[in-house]
Amino acid sequence: MPQLEMGDYAPQIFWLVVTFVALMVIMWSVGLPRIRRVIEARESKISDDLAEAESAKGRAEAALKAYEEALAEARSKAHGVLAEIQAKLSAEADALRAELDADLAARAAEAEERIQETRAQALASLRDVAGDVARAATERLVGTAPSEAAARAAVEASMGEGR
Amino acid sequence: MATTDNGAGHNGDAHHGPLDQFAINRYVEIDLGGFDASFTNSALMMCVTVIIITLLTTVGMGRGRLVPGRMQSIVEMSYEMIARMLGDIVGGRGAQKFFPFVFSLFMFLLLGNVLGLIPYSFTFTSHIIVTLAFALVVFVGVTILAVVIHKHRFLTFFLPPGVPMWMAPLLVPIEVVSYMARPISLSVRLFANMMAGHSILHVFGAFVFVLSFAGVLPFAFIVALYGLELLVAVLQAYVFTILTCLYIRDAIELHH
Numbered sequence: 001m002p003q004l005e006m007g008d009y010a011p012q013i014f015w016l017v018v019t020f021v022a023l024m025v026i027m028w029s030v031g032l033p034r035i036r037r038v039i040e041a042r043e044s045k046i047s048d049d050l051a052e053a054e055s056a057k058g059r060a061e062a063a064l065k066a067y068e069e070a071l072a073e074a075r076s077k078a079h080g081v082l083a084e085i086q087a088k089l090s091a092e093a094d095a096l097r098a099e100l101d102a103d104l105a106a107r108a109a110e111a112e113e114r115i116q117e118t119r120a121q122a123l124a125s126l127r128d129v130a131g132d133v134a135r136a137a138t139e140r141l142v143g144t145a146p147s148e149a150a151a152r153a154a155v156e157a158s159m160g161e162g163r
Numbered sequence: 164m165a166t167t168d169n170g171a172g173h174n175g176d177a178h179h180g181p182l183d184q185f186a187i188n189r190y191v192e193i194d195l196g197g198f199d200a201s202f203t204n205s206a207l208m209m210c211v212t213v214i215i216i217t218l219l220t221t222v223g224m225g226r227g228r229l230v231p232g233r234m235q236s237i238v239e240m241s242y243e244m245i246a247r248m249l250g251d252i253v254g255g256r257g258a259q260k261f262f263p264f265v266f267s268l269f270m271f272l273l274l275g276n277v278l279g280l281i282p283y284s285f286t287f288t289s290h291i292i293v294t295l296a297f298a299l300v301v302f303v304g305v306t307i308l309a310v311v312i313h314k315h316r317f318l319t320f321f322l323p324p325g326v327p328m329w330m331a332p333l334l335v336p337i338e339v340v341s342y343m344a345r346p347i348s349l350s351v352r353l354f355a356n357m358m359a360g361h362s363i364l365h366v367f368g369a370f371v372f373v374l375s376f377a378g379v380l381p382f383a384f385i386v387a388l389y390g391l392e393l394l395v396a397v398l399q400a401y402v403f404t405i406l407t408c409l410y411i412r413d414a415i416e417l418h419h
Contacts, residue, residue: 001182002290003358008187009292010199015206016293023213023271028263031220035242038227038235045229 130155181365185289185358205287212274212287216267245269245404252408253415261411268297269404276357276396280389288399289357291350298350301407309414320417349406356399360392 002008131151139145146154191202223234231239245266249258272288279286287293309317321338322331367388370381 002185002187003292003354005187007199008203011189011193011201011203012187012205012287012290012292013296014195014198014200015203015209016287016296019206019209019213020267020271023216024263024267026213026217027220027267027270031217032242032263032266034224034227035220035238038224039239039242041227042229 127152127155127159130159181362181369184361184365185286187290204285205290205293208275208278208285208287212271212278215274215278216270219270241270241273242266248405248408252405253412257415265404265407265411268407269400272297272353272403273397273400276400277393279357279361280392280396286357286361288353289361291354294350294354295346297353297403298346301349301410302346305410305414308411309417312415313417317417320413345410349403353399353403356395360388360395364388364392 131148134155135145135148135151138151188204189201190204190207193200193202219234219238223238225232225235228235246259246262249262249265253261275288276286278284279289309320321335321342323334323338326334364385367381367385371378371385374381
């Protein structure tokens with residue numbers, strides 16, 4: 001069994017020590033720092049990108065919030081303007097209506113007054129006409145015309161009864 | 164691959180038996196003041212392993228792109244697997260101090276195991292001396308770590324708290340033996356897995372030629388076994404590394 005050849009032990013151990021120490025020195029000084037740098041660069045790149053994405057998300061959320069605030073503000077402002085206009089319009093309409101009412105009432109009162117006046121005039125002329133008719137009729141029937149005052153009194157009296 | 168067989172009594176010829184594939188061949192004889200430091204097939208594979216790992220972690224990483232390609236993904240996955248293993252088992256405080264060692268250990272064993280599966284190459288982890296050297300480095304290092312951190316309280320490791328004193332004569336030897344067995348189990352597990360797999364592959368490879376047309380059957384078996392060996396190669400490197408992490412945790416926390 002070649003593994004038990006004592007004479008071969010020395011060169012194997014010698015070269016094992018030489019090669020393994022060389023390997024460790026190379027790994028320690030060149031190989032491992034190089035790999036570590038690459039891995040760390042990748043990790044920092046990934047975490048940087050994640051942080052970037054996080055901040056972008058934050059900015060987007062802030063923008064959304066600002067937009068919503070502006071929207072709500074505009075909406076409430078529009079509501080205010082609308083209510084104001086409505087109030088103004090209804091006030092104007094009320095004023096117009098009141099004016100119109102007053103005008104109509106005044107004209108109605110005036111008309112009423114005129115009607116009374118006309119009626120009174122008509123009544124007065126009715127008495128005159130009735131008096132004249134009564135005198136003319138009496139003159140035809142009796143031949144003599146009663147005096148104007150008597151005719152009037154008679155008309156007054158009959159009108160008073162007719163009532 | 165021209166082999167200059169200078170080593171006395173070593174078989175540098177074509178492979179004959181299933182164990183001959185594990186033979187150490189000396190390419191260049193080197194003598195450092197009586198210490199035999201010859202460049203062998205084992206040393207060649209170790210150098211190839213180190214070169215490949217170095218290329219993977221430098222050229223393979225390319226320009227270190229943000230979205231990794233295939234090579235870069237493999238390197239980063241190994242890196243993150245070991246980092247996670249250390250973080251999970253040893254835990255935050257000072258765990259990353261051991262990272263270069265544990266990462267190098269895992270990559271060295273992984274590449275050593277996998278490269279050994281290439282036909283006509285050599286698996287240096289199939290030699291007990293290599294795995295034992297690794298296991299002893301881990302064992303001694305972990306013991307020194309525990310003594311430095313806990314001073315004399317390290318001895319309480321062999322007598323868990325809450326155990327009655329009369330149990331101590333029984334329990335302490337068991338704990339000491341199980342502690343001492345760590346490097347042996349660690350090294351034998353890797354070495355035996357590698358050696359057994361390669362031996363079986365060789366045996367069935369011989370059947371293919373012996374059985375001529377019926378050799379299709381052992382050949383199909385070899386294909387399946389090769390997949391299994393690939394899994395074992397990765398798994399054993401992983402097991403060795405995860406046990407190393409567990410021993411480091413034991414040294415730091417001092418109770419199991």
